[in-house]
Amino acid sequence: MNIPAFTLDRQYSDIGSSIQEAVSNVIKSGQYVGGEEILKFQDSFASLIGVKYAIGCNSGTDALVLALRALDIGSGDEVITSSFSFFATAEAVSIVGAKPVFVDINPATYLIDIDRIESKITDKTKAIIPVHLFGNPIDMSKIQSIGKKYNLKIIEDCAQATCTTWQNQKVGSLGDVGCFSFFPTKNLGAAGDGGAVTTSNERLAQKIKELAVHGSPKRYSHTRIGYNSRLDAVQAAVLNVKIKSISKWIGARQRIAENYFNLIGKHKRIFLPKINSEFKNHSWNQFVLRLPNNIFSLQRSYAELFETDLHKNKSLRNLIQSRLAEKGINSIIYYPIPIHAQIAYQNIDINREDLIHTERVCTEVLSLPMFPEITYEEQQYIATSLNSILIEYSES
Ligand SMILES: *Cc1c(COP(=O)(O)O)cnc(C)c1O
Numbered sequence: 001m002n003i004p005a006f007t008l009d010r011q012y013s014d015i016g017s018s019i020q021e022a023v024s025n026v027i028k029s030g031q032y033v034g035g036e037e038i039l040k041f042q043d044s045f046a047s048l049i050g051v052k053y054a055i056g057c058n059s060g061t062d063a064l065v066l067a068l069r070a071l072d073i074g075s076g077d078e079v080i081t082s083s084f085s086f087f088a089t090a091e092a093v094s095i096v097g098a099k100p101v102f103v104d105i106n107p108a109t110y111l112i113d114i115d116r117i118e119s120k121i122t123d124k125t126k127a128i129i130p131v132h133l134f135g136n137p138i139d140m141s142k143i144q145s146i147g148k149k150y151n152l153k154i155i156e157d158c159a160q161a162t163c164t165t166w167q168n169q170k171v172g173s174l175g176d177v178g179c180f181s182f183f184p185t186k187n188l189g190a191a192g193d194g195g196a197v198t199t200s201n202e203r204l205a206q207k208i209k210e211l212a213v214h215g216s217p218k219r220y221s222h223t224r225i226g227y228n229s230r231l232d233a234v235q236a237a238v239l240n241v242k243i244k245s246i247s248k249w250i251g252a253r254q255r256i257a258e259n260y261f262n263l264i265g266k267h268k269r270i271f272l273p274k275i276n277s278e279f280k281n282h283s284w285n286q287f288v289l290r291l292p293n294n295i296f297s298l299q300r301s302y303a304e305l306f307e308t309d310l311h312k313n314k315s316l317r318n319l320i321q322s323r324l325a326e327k328g329i330n331s332i333i334y335y336p337i338p339i340h341a342q343i344a345y346q347n348i349d350i351n352r353e354d355l356i357h358t359e360r361v362c363t364e365v366l367s368l369p370m371f372p373e374i375t376y377e378e379q380q381y382i383a384t385s386l387n388s389i390l391i392e393y394s395e396s
Contacts (some may be wrong), residue, residue, distance in 0.1 A: 002328040003369050003378050006185055010373035015241060019191070022237040029233075037236040042196070044243050045180075048163070050173045051198045053205035056231030057212050060159040060181025063195040064092030064129070066229065067177040070197075070207040071153045073098050073126045080120055081129040081157075082112040083339040083350075084358045089131055089157050090339045101125070102340050102350060107357040108274035110134060110288065110365075114142045116354075118150075127153040132161035132171050134334070135187065135253075135283035136276050140166045140174040147175075155179060158198075160285040162187040163250045166277065172198045177208075182231075182239060187253070187285050188246055190235040252372035253284035259376060260287055260368060263383030267390045269316065286334055290364040291317040298352050298359070305363055306337040317366050320389055327385045332367045 012019075026037060038056055046054035057063050073079060075097035081089055083102040090100040101120050106113045110133050117128065128147060130138040140156075147154045154175030158164070162180055164171045172178025180186075182194035197208050210217050215226030231239075258279070261272060271290040275282050293315040296305065321331050338358045340350050352359065368382060 001381050005330040005332045005369050006371050018241045019238055022241050023234055026233045026237045032233050035233050037233045041236040041239050045196055049170045049198045052200040055197045055208045057195045058229040059193045060195040061088040061092055062229040063179035063197045065095050066208050066211050067155045067179050067197050068096045069211050070204050077126040078124040079127045079129060080117055082131050083355055085131045085133060087339055102355060104355050104357050107361050109136055109276045111136060111138050111276055117146055121150050127155055129155045129157050131157040132164050134288055135161050135164050135285040137164045137166040137171055137281050161283055164283040165281045187283055191238045192235055194231050194235045249372040250283050256374055257284045257287055259379045265387045269390055286367045287370045288365050288367045291320055292364055296360045296363045302341040306341055315363050317364050321366055323389045329382050334367050336362060338362050
């Protein structure tokens, strides 16, 4: 067997012809920027998430930048977030001139450790960006109460969490704004880059809309320095087709996750992901397990820990990843390097001890193949292979 970590081939066999038709209609129409497809998608997406407004933009990264700008966050401000995320979460904060302040994660859920947030709040803190990483919902009730207590804005990073819910509400409707990505590997992916910002605040929605089009409330009038960050019509047309299948796909992801839980044996060398809520609230963009190792130590340099060529074949995770690959099972590491250890942030002042779980988890995580069309037989093969490899390592 050869099982990809992620593929769109099978989805294309299902709905490819509808996508082709939708794209070709846009091409024929000549309306490539703005227009009906965009308006239709923004309405459908707002109602999917349960907010009054959804504003399409160029990417999930831009969604974060637009949200920060709309909330007047910039130079001199601090924004609390997690260092165990895709780089863009912190990058957006730096792009607007503010400083990302990293709080450690809970190693079982991979989510920001809410109990550690308050100790990082200063006079300069303006916002929190909770990341619903891998589709696992953060406790938004607790985040909201911290926000209220310290008068902080809440920007949800929902890039991996389209259709994740917290207490029967979709994430992206629980903060001041929600930021979504339609990068092809996300739960709802376009045929290229795309993103959206969600909010129920009319004033914010208007400001985001203007910022996304050159700070322009009306044509050739510019009241702010903004961006050229629109969702284009072809992508909106693709998304209008794909949004019809979103509940089916999320249901499939949840079944697949459940199968992994049932098929992968209990083993002292493996930690399965902890759901931060009920099973059906998680949208399972990724199924990420943890394989603990002995190589991790704060005494080791970033280069020793995180540069794969240096620590290659030293960690159990890397050994198991290559053993799986030999059996035709492709897995991915999200994320091999914490954001604070990236060269781009080499001058940021952090205390590594404060981020020990983030650093350790980067040396342990492995994401198994996860896409709605994976078959039960493929999952059985993955689990059987993993179980037999792990038995070998427990004997040695
Ligand atoms: C993908 C992603 C982003 C950025 O989205 P793009 O559309 O790729 O710009 C931001 N945050 C997280 C957590 C992501 O996974």
